[in-house]
Amino acid sequence: MTTNTYDVITLGSGNAALSAALSARENGASVLVLERAPEAKRGGNSAFTGGGMRMVYNGLEDIRKIVPDLSDDEIARTDFGSYTREQYLDDLGNLTQYYIDPDLAETIVDNSTDTVHWLRQRGIRFVPNYGRQAYNVNGRFKFWGGLVIFANGGGKGLMDSHFKVAEKEGIPIRYNTRAVSLIRSRTGVGGVRAIVDGTEVEFHSRAVVLACGGFEANREMRTRYLGPGWEIAKVRGTRYNTGDGIQMALDHGAQSYGQWSGCHSVAWERYATDFGEVETPHAGYRHSYPFSIMVNSEGKRFLDEGADFRNYTYAKYGRVVLQQPGSFAWQIFDAQVKPLLRDEYKARGAAKVQADTLEELVERMQDVNPANFLATVREYNAAVQSDAPFDPNSKDGRATTGLAINKTNWANTISVPPYEAYSVGCGITFTFGGLKIDTNAQVLDIEDKPLPGLYAAGELVGGLYYFNYPGSTGLMAGAVFGRIAGREAAAFVAERKAA
Ligand SMILES: Cc1cc2nc3c(=O)[nH]c(=O)nc-3n(C[C@H](O)[C@H](O)[C@H](O)COP(=O)(O)OP(=O)(O)OC[C@H]3O[C@@H](n4cnc5c(N)ncnc54)[C@H](O)[C@@H]3O)c2cc1C
Known part of the structure; x- marks a missing residue:
């Protein structure tokens, strides 16, 4: 027709x-x-x-x-x-x-x-x-x-x-x-x-x-171009972007360009649906991590949560989470920074645990090595340099020193209960x-x-x-x-x- x-x-x-x-x-x-x-x-x-x-x-x-x-x-x-x-x-x-x-x-x-x-x-x-x-x-x-x-x-x-x-x-x-x-x-x-x-x-x-x-939103193309493991990433947005426009232009003689193995991906609710829901588009956001420490299943930190303002780091950290054993991580906050958490942390469906002691907290954090986790928090707390005042509106330089991976800004000790931990996986935004x-x-x-x-x-x-x-x-x-x-x-x- x-x-x-x-x-x-x-x-x-x-x-x-x-x-x-x-x-x-x-x-x-x-x-x-x-x-x-x-x-x-x-x-x-x-x-x-x-x-x-x-x-x-x-x-x-x-x-x-x-x-x-x-x-x-x-x-x-x-x-x-x-x-x-x-x-x-x-x-x-x-x-x-x-x-x-x-x-x-x-x-x-x-x-x-x-x-x-x-x-x-x-x-x-x-x-x-x-x-x-x-x-x-x-x-x-x-x-x-x-x-x-x-x-x-x-x-x-x-x-x-x-x-x-x-x-x-x-x-x-x-x-x-x-x-x-x-x-x-x-x-x-x-x-x-x-x-x-x-x-x-x-x-x-x-x-x-x-x-x-x-x-x-195309699992096969994700795995082909971004690499193994990307088939399990959650799609943050629409299910309809499956590369059709790119493919029809290539078939027409267009030149491929850019970083085909790269994408925008973030730390995202671990148990989010496979695709985003336009009625609740922000439910999976876990963007307050600069005020947290993040640990993997081994109970170890694996990135600098405070390397820069959120909007300069979030788009590359989804990949880093995907690369962790089991492709997940936990974000840990204490009561000092809780007022700064974005609204989505309170949303229905957030994979969250809470406790008054770190020992109890880690017991509730599924699939995390407890001894390593407690050692990580101890070492991290001891490394926080609290001479620079905490200021969420600027890169405050409140850092840790001497750790294998330091936190460069917004480094508060994890020391005031109640403690909260949120489980995140990788959410892909766009390629x-x-x-x-x-x-x-x-x-x-x-x-x-x-x-x-x-x-x-x-x-x-x-x-x-x-x-x-x-x-x-x-x-x-x-x-x-x-x-x-x-x-x-x-x-x-x-x-x-x-x-
Ligand atoms: C949760 C989330 C939050 C974001 N926040 C921001 C932000 O605050 N600021 C920002 O700058 N960016 C943000 N982004 C990134 C931003 O969404 C994209 O960069 C931008 O929207 C892309 O616009 P687009 O018009 O190219 O694609 P889209 O808005 O995705 O539109 C593509 C359209 O093409 C349609 N389509 C697909 N295949 C076909 C086909 N074969 N035939 C006909 N139609 C087809 C799709 O259904 C879709 O409607 C965010 C992304 C997500 C997922």
Whole structure:
């Protein structure tokens, strides 16, 4: 079966795809969105997010332009700091061990603030992320980690707004429509073949924007590319990102790019469901580990919990947990830091044990060597240098010394009962390997030549992240390249029509 011809088809209905669809529409193209999920599960991983967007800002005035209704009281008790172009580029470079494609990095950074304004003008609201990115210390908040704003209502709020905008712009969305291959035309891409109700349907267009996610929800591809053991990781987000867009572009002659053995993965509720549930997207978060010590089944610490702010370490620590014997670990907190634990620790289903002594605690911590655990805590407590005051809003330098693995910041003794321990496994967020694009979001072939009419944005773009990732860059990169892809696809179609 064949349907009408559109100028541009975007695959997926996440943040990258809907940014591309809107941008193509604004630039005069007729647009169709194809989404594999049913309507109730739309929005992809983007709907699971906290909605954080990492952008350049130079102090309060820049935040005020995005959040004009900040109250005088909020302003008086908040230090927003700043996050310059250089800091953003440094973070992308440092965390990816300078493997990140520099052209793509500069494109994200240089378009970040303007793209947030663009989204805002289209009806997406942003607010400062108090509580998650700034702690209340003596009545004052100080933002840390280069990140202030998130979409009002988190990922769900972001995507609800995106869908409202798409509706207002008259952009049709076909759900339950799984794209499986690209159609070739005389001039490049002529649309896509998709499966609808078990039947193949052809959707014709003059350009296609691939924005249908990575391969994190595909156990076979995870094990093939990330390595043995990855089949048991839990998927934090949508079950629908199984690498289809990457595969159909490779079949069309696209170049593979980026770190195919790398991914974003975190310490996640050990007994979480296999895939995320969009109704409770944050239930599995165990992100307060900088205030904990983490031990494996041998009762030993295996990473520096306080190496940096959470959003500079969390994305690489899932892999480290997966590599522990049995692929799990425990996070241990005492009463001193309990008020700092994120809400998810109180959520239903958290694998938690509590006790008034460490001996009782470890008895309740399934599969952990008790003698080693008690020795670990004893050595750790003795190594804490308490001369630097504890401050969750800054890298306080309160460290341990002399341990095989020191804790660099926020090192409190584990000494005030009651004690709590939470069991974590590995939760995969998204994969790093994908397609090579240029700064116009055109998909490139093996000779770095654009494949005419084919564009990509979002998770399936390779070359951005290696080894690690600065939190809240994913939505930003998706919006930046989605917007560019839509604009460039519309221009490509206009040129072809004129010719
Ligand atoms: C729990 C969680 C929290 C996160 N928090 C943040 C955060 O606060 N800030 C941040 O920047 N990033 C965050 N991320 C990462 C972020 O989700 C991704 O970087 C970003 O959402 C990717 O957007 P996307 O549009 O590329 O993909 P998605 O939003 O996943 O959209 C892809 C869409 O394509 C559809 N699809 C798949 N295959 C097909 C096919 N064959 N045909 C048609 N459609 C198809 C899927 O159903 C899906 O709707 C988080 C991720 C998770 C899981």
